[in-house]
Amino acid sequence: MTDELLRRRTVPVVTDGDRYDILIGPDLLSDAQAWQGLPRSTHAVVVTNTTVAPLYADAVQSALRTHFKTISLLELPDGEAYKTSTTLELIYNHLLQRQCDRRTVLFALGGGVVGDVAGFAAACYMRGIPFVQVPTTLLAQVDSSVGGKTAINHPLGKNMIGAFYQPRRVVCDLSTLQTLPDRELSAGLAEVIKYGPIADASFLDWIEEHLDALLRREVDALAHAVQRSCEIKALVVGQDEREAGLRAILNFGHTFGHAIEAGLGYGEWLHGEAVACGMLMAADLSAELGLMPAAFVGRMERLLRRARLPTTGPALGAERYLELMRVDKKAIGGEIQFVLIEALGKAVLRSAPDEIVAAVISRHTATSA
Amino acid sequence: MTDELLRRRTVPVVTDGDRYDILIGPDLLSDAQAWQGLPRSTHAVVVTNTTVAPLYADAVQSALRTHFKTISLLELPDGEAYKTSTTLELIYNHLLQRQCDRRTVLFALGGGVVGDVAGFAAACYMRGIPFVQVPTTLLAQVDSSVGGKTAINHPLGKNMIGAFYQPRRVVCDLSTLQTLPDRELSAGLAEVIKYGPIADASFLDWIEEHLDALLRREVDALAHAVQRSCEIKALVVGQDEREAGLRAILNFGHTFGHAIEAGLGYGEWLHGEAVACGMLMAADLSAELGLMPAAFVGRMERLLRRARLPTTGPALGAERYLELMRVDKKAIGGEIQFVLIEALGKAVLRSAPDEIVAAVISRHTATSA
Numbered sequence: 010m011t012d013e014l015l016r017r018r019t020v021p022v023v024t025d026g027d028r029y030d031i032l033i034g035p036d037l038l039s040d041a042q043a044w045q046g047l048p049r050s051t052h053a054v055v056v057t058n059t060t061v062a063p064l065y066a067d068a069v070q071s072a073l074r075t076h077f078k079t080i081s082l083l084e085l086p087d088g089e090a091y092k093t094s095t096t097l098e099l100i101y102n103h104l105l106q107r108q109c110d111r112r113t114v115l116f117a118l119g120g121g122v123v124g125d126v127a128g129f130a131a132a133c134y135m136r137g138i139p140f141v142q143v144p145t146t147l148l149a150q151v152d153s154s155v156g157g158k159t160a161i162n163h164p165l166g167k168n169m170i171g172a173f174y175q176p177r178r179v180v181c182d183l184s185t186l187q188t189l190p191d192r193e194l195s196a197g198l199a200e201v202i203k204y205g206p207i208a209d210a211s212f213l214d215w216i217e218e219h220l221d222a223l224l225r226r227e228v229d230a231l232a233h234a235v236q237r238s239c240e241i242k243a244l245v246v247g248q249d250e251r252e253a254g255l256r257a258i259l260n261f262g263h264t265f266g267h268a269i270e271a272g273l274g275y276g277e278w279l280h281g282e283a284v285a286c287g288m289l290m291a292a293d294l295s296a297e298l299g300l301m302p303a304a305f306v307g308r309m310e311r312l313l314r315r316a317r318l319p320t321t322g323p324a325l326g327a328e329r330y331l332e333l334m335r336v337d338k339k340a341i342g343g344e345i346q347f348v349l350i351e352a353l354g355k356a357v358l359r360s361a362p363d364e365i366v367a368a369v370i371s372r373h374t375a376t377s378a
Numbered sequence: 379m380t381d382e383l384l385r386r387r388t389v390p391v392v393t394d395g396d397r398y399d400i401l402i403g404p405d406l407l408s409d410a411q412a413w414q415g416l417p418r419s420t421h422a423v424v425v426t427n428t429t430v431a432p433l434y435a436d437a438v439q440s441a442l443r444t445h446f447k448t449i450s451l452l453e454l455p456d457g458e459a460y461k462t463s464t465t466l467e468l469i470y471n472h473l474l475q476r477q478c479d480r481r482t483v484l485f486a487l488g489g490g491v492v493g494d495v496a497g498f499a500a501a502c503y504m505r506g507i508p509f510v511q512v513p514t515t516l517l518a519q520v521d522s523s524v525g526g527k528t529a530i531n532h533p534l535g536k537n538m539i540g541a542f543y544q545p546r547r548v549v550c551d552l553s554t555l556q557t558l559p560d561r562e563l564s565a566g567l568a569e570v571i572k573y574g575p576i577a578d579a580s581f582l583d584w585i586e587e588h589l590d591a592l593l594r595r596e597v598d599a600l601a602h603a604v605q606r607s608c609e610i611k612a613l614v615v616g617q618d619e620r621e622a623g624l625r626a627i628l629n630f631g632h633t634f635g636h637a638i639e640a641g642l643g644y645g646e647w648l649h650g651e652a653v654a655c656g657m658l659m660a661a662d663l664s665a666e667l668g669l670m671p672a673a674f675v676g677r678m679e680r681l682l683r684r685a686r687l688p689t690t691g692p693a694l695g696a697e698r699y700l701e702l703m704r705v706d707k708k709a710i711g712g713e714i715q716f717v718l719i720e721a722l723g724k725a726v727l728r729s730a731p732d733e734i735v736a737a738v739i740s741r742h743t744a745t746s747a
Contacts, residue, residue: 106534134538135538135540160505169474171504172502172506336474
């Protein structure tokens with residue numbers, strides 16, 4: 010057995026009466042084996058974006074040719090700004106113009122935006138066609154491609170329109186991470202770091218120990234980070250597919266983070282960057298409410314800085330943050346629900362007094378716009 | 379016990395790990411009891427249209443006030459032409475502007491269009507909020523409100539974008555049928571008639587016997603027609619929620635019917651009218667393929683005429699019909715799947731040679747445009 014094969018891992022995901030596999034390893038895209046055993050159909054559609062297409066579309070299409078007679082490619086514009094109903098229409102038009110039927114398999118090749126919007130299109134086209142997540146960013150590999158959440162943004166809120174819809178498979182080719190811009194690698198590390206405080210204290214230790222290797226993009230380190238992240242996410246999602254409770258812990262840092270993204274306009278900060286800053290705020294709020302010692306805040310801040318992530322939010326004003334967080338999907342009757350840490354590896358959902366939240370926000374935002 | 383209460387019926391619907399009730403009876407809308415036991419929330423949103431609102435919106439809102447603190451009303455334009463992504467956006471905007479959260483209960487008060495588009499909005503808003511179908515047309519009561527199919531139309535195909543999403547309850551107030559235009563009553567009868575040939579020969583006998591009472595809108599006859607239709611639909615849907623097989627039999631007449639609707643432009647013919655004409659074509663095709671005796675075609679034609687339904691399709695040309703049917707959702711690899719009758723009360727899914735289908739179409743369409 011070669012080193013290559015040893016580096017391949019499979020993480021099973023079990024949801025409501027369904028299961029699928031996450032394949033993790035180098036050089037998977039061009040390997041016909043990675044695509045075998047999917048639902049049979051004559052037609053496959055690869056949805057990707059203008060940045061990813063020149064890098065990987067040919068390799069994927071060649072490998073898919075073993076299994077599908079007709080393969081068509083749709084290149085979307087790149088960026089969070091295009092996670093909209095307009096882009097959704099582009100996908101529907103592509104599918105309908107090619108007379109794609111209910112068996113057509115849709116492949117979402119790209120980062121979180123491609124996965125979310127193409128996944129949502131797959132969920133709605135003819136009320137649901139099979140789709141496969143092929144995440145090419147670290148963020149998508151460790152987070153957005155796993156768990157069946159799909160969505161588009163609305164001018165009034167992020168991910169407001171969407172569906173819970175499970176992929177038939179997730180293929181995480183670690184080789185694609187070699188071409189990722191540094192800023193996006195760091196953004197992905199934010200979501201990797203997240204899994205430590207919410208679910209696995211020893212994984213947090215491991216990340217601190219291997220952060221330099223991850224920043225150097227060493228395949229073995231990446232393989233472990235992606236695998237452990239997917240395992241934790243799969244475990245949580247398997248217990249709560251539709252976010253009735255437990256699943257919300259995956260949104261550690263996201264309530265503050267969404268406010269940053271919405272306040273600045275989507276796409277200004279990367280999602281992972283906003284989450285990083287949001288995690289620091291949520292860590293501080295956990296300390297302020299007496300759930301965690303103050304040292305935890307410092308530990309998070311150091312780790313996020315080492316990962317080259319922002320730890321100071323934009324100067325929107327605390328009031329604007331609060332206003333934006335009140336329309337968050339997790340808010341109930343206008344009351345903001347925060348994911349807080351009550352012990353390393355253990356998260357809890359809590360509300361908090363506005364003045365304490367405002368003080369925490371002020372402490373971690375720039376002083377002028 | 380009063381006659382009123384005796385006329386009330388409940389049909390349970392069991393789907394994948396879920397169940398809900400269809401309440402059937404006169405004067406339900408204004409009865410607070412009909413709305414009890416729904417998911418608890420401060421906010422309810424009633425989505426309806428400009429035709430139905432003046433008739434019933436006040437009654438529903440008054441009755442809901444017992445259970446919800448805030449009730450908002452959204453009136454959509456009336457008609458199949460508005461079953462579009464634009465209307466969907468209207469609903470999303472309404473929900474977001476009022477900061478509706480995941481617990482908000484959405485009520486779809488109106489015919490099939492309101493139910494389909496509002497149900498789809500409920501399926502996608504924040505990835506799914508509870509909704510209640512309140513069908514006010516016969517067609518919606520016996521067909522579209524039951525079974526969890528929601529959708530919008532696309533310029534390239536009817537119901538192409540949608541979701542399987544179950545309501546928490548269906549409330550069929552038979553009194554609303556008294557205000558229904560004659561043409562819409564007949565359109566609803568088309569779907570009632572459908573259940574005979576596909577599932578229940580004795581129900582077909584009953585319809586023939588009680589058609590005049592149904593046309594006179596006698597409550598007892600309507601109650602039985604709605605109840606039996608819902609029972610059959612619930613039974614079929616319970617066995618096949620996501621249309622893997624059996625459920626397709628509910629589309630008897632619909633493949634031809636969709637071609638009529640798409641060919642003329644949505645809204646020209648009522649859905650039930652197109653289905654009526656489509657059922658006659660499908661009956662004839664069943665006879666042509668030797669599945670049923672020729673007498674069945676005559677029997678269907680007489681019944682549809684008595685119900686004041688069209689039995690001659692528009693002169694689109696057989697080729698155009700075939701072309702439109704090939705993009706139907708049930709087509710597989712471009713091959714059209716027809717729901718045919720092989721015995722009274724028993725339907726089957728079959729393909730058929732183009733030339734036989736074309737001959738059947740020609741026999742039941744007008745000779746010039």
